[in-house]
Amino acid sequence: MTSLHLVERRPRNPTRAVRVGALTIGGGAPIAVQSMAATRTQDVAATTRQVQLLEAAGADLVRIAVDSRKDVEALAEIRARTRVPLSVDLQENYRLAELVAPHVDKIRYNPGHLYHHERDKPVRDKVAFLAAVAERHDCALRVGVNCGSVDPVQTAAHAGDDVGAMVASALEHCALLDALGFTRYVVSLKDSDWRNVVEGNRHFAAERPDVPLHLGVTEAGMPPDGVIKTRIAFEQLLAAGIGDTIRVSLTLPFEQKGEEIAAGRGILADIAAGRFRSVPPRFGEGLNIISCPSCSRVENEAFIELARQVKEQTAYAQAHAITIAVMGCRVNGPGETNDADLGLWCGPVAVNLKRGATELGAYPYDQVLDRLRVELDALIAERKPSPPAP
Numbered sequence: 001m002t003s004l005h006l007v008e009r010r011p012r013n014p015t016r017a018v019r020v021g022a023l024t025i026g027g028g029a030p031i032a033v034q035s036m037a038a039t040r041t042q043d044v045a046a047t048t049r050q051v052q053l054l055e056a057a058g059a060d061l062v063r064i065a066v067d068s069r070k071d072v073e074a075l076a077e078i079r080a081r082t083r084v085p086l087s088v089d090l091q092e093n094y095r096l097a098e099l100v101a102p103h104v105d106k107i108r109y110n111p112g113h114l115y116h117h118e119r120d121k122p123v124r125d126k127v128a129f130l131a132a133v134a135e136r137h138d139c140a141l142r143v144g145v146n147c148g149s150v151d152p153v154q155t156a157a158h159a160g161d162d163v164g165a166m167v168a169s170a171l172e173h174c175a176l177l178d179a180l181g182f183t184r185y186v187v188s189l190k191d192s193d194w195r196n197v198v199e200g201n202r203h204f205a206a207e208r209p210d211v212p213l214h215l216g217v218t219e220a221g222m223p224p225d226g227v228i229k230t231r232i233a234f235e236q237l238l239a240a241g242i243g244d245t246i247r248v249s250l251t252l253p254f255e256q257k258g259e260e261i262a263a264g265r266g267i268l269a270d271i272a273a274g275r276f277r278s279v280p281p282r283f284g285e286g287l288n289i290i291s292c293p294s295c296s297r298v299e300n301e302a303f304i305e306l307a308r309q310v311k312e313q314t315a316y317a318q319a320h321a322i323t324i325a326v327m328g329c330r331v332n333g334p335g336e337t338n339d340a341d342l343g344l345w346c347g348p349v350a351v352n353l354k355r356g357a358t359e360l361g362a363y364p365y366d367q368v369l370d371r372l373r374v375e376l377d378a379l380i381a382e383r384k385p386s387p388p389a390p
């Protein structure tokens with residue numbers, strides 16, 4: 001399905017066209033709406049169903065995470081059962097690119113993860129490997145920078161300026177790919193805070209208006225808040241001509257993942273029609289619940305229900321500027337909750353909880369909410385301004 005001719009009525013950045021299978025991103029093509037399978041990649045039946053469900057919902061491109069050779073074998077089977085353009089998310093092991101490339105149209109790598117794998121090897125050589133693989137197999141690349149996992153060299157060089165580090169990392173990788181003569185790439189700069197997404201993408205687009213941008217607010221959480229955060233970022237960027245493909249990342253049960261596509265198309269249609277939603281007063285100033293959209297790393301689907309219960313049971317604290325992060329796995333959960341006041345990340349039978357940087361332990365799914373509430377109340381009490389001295 002083609003996207004709405006959204007910003008077609010508004011000037012867009014003159015990005016170059018990047019071909020992704022039968023799809024074109026950038027170069028004035030309709031804005032592509034994409035999503036990601038949240039099921040375990042090795043569960044071929046479930047992941048195929050997820051891909052088909054997203055395709056039926058109108059996805060232009062579907063991403064699948066791959067972290068092992070077994071995932072690659074599953075991917076090959078899934079590819080044979082679906083027709084929608086596929087993108088793959090290389091998680092830790094960039095060398096898997098060689099095995100996955102024959103089955104997909106686009107490969108996403110994270111410069112932060114690339115830095116950590118085979119540290120003795122220059123980043124330039126790893127990027128050259130990926131570009132060569134992509135070239136050989138007719139694939140596009142995405143340089144997917146995430147504020148929560150930026151290359152530590154850039155983080156150190158931009159002490160305290162997370163957005164600056166994210167933009168510098170993206171620009172560095174564009175320069176590396178350009179120097180290799182590889183131009184078939186798009187870039188994303190994501191964060192769970194829509195303000196950082198807007199700031200980072202604006203800065204990047206000012207420096208590289210030629211590079212197509214994939215927009216998204218990562219770990220936006222559940223509807224409706226997750227949609228609202230994303231809408232605010234997209235309204236500000238797309239209306240300024242920035243953005244060539246979008247993903248709305250929502251925490252949803254597997255069977256409802258198609259709602260990400262519906263939300264994305266709804267936002268595009270509204271912007272195209274000039275319908276800009278006003279931001280609810282004080283949105284983002286009170287209690288802020290972020291939760292990841294889930295992916296194949298989720299070890300217990302109870303995570304989705306937990307995220308819903310966290311939102312429901314903390315609603316009483318709405319007026320307090322506190323961030324609670326709920327993440328679906330033990331791999332990225334500890335890092336992705338770093339900036340939150342209270343963080344939860346899920347394992348197969350227990351949920352880990354931390355307050356600031358202090359880990360409080362792992363709790364069974366049916367007990368963690370009680371402990372969370374104790375911590376939330378303590379935080380509220382601590383932050384309450386002391387009464388004026390008599």
Ligand code: SF4
Pocket residue numbers: 292293294295296297298327328329330331332333336
């Ligand atoms: S936090 Fe874990 S489960 Fe959630 S999207 Fe990230 S990698 Fe996937």
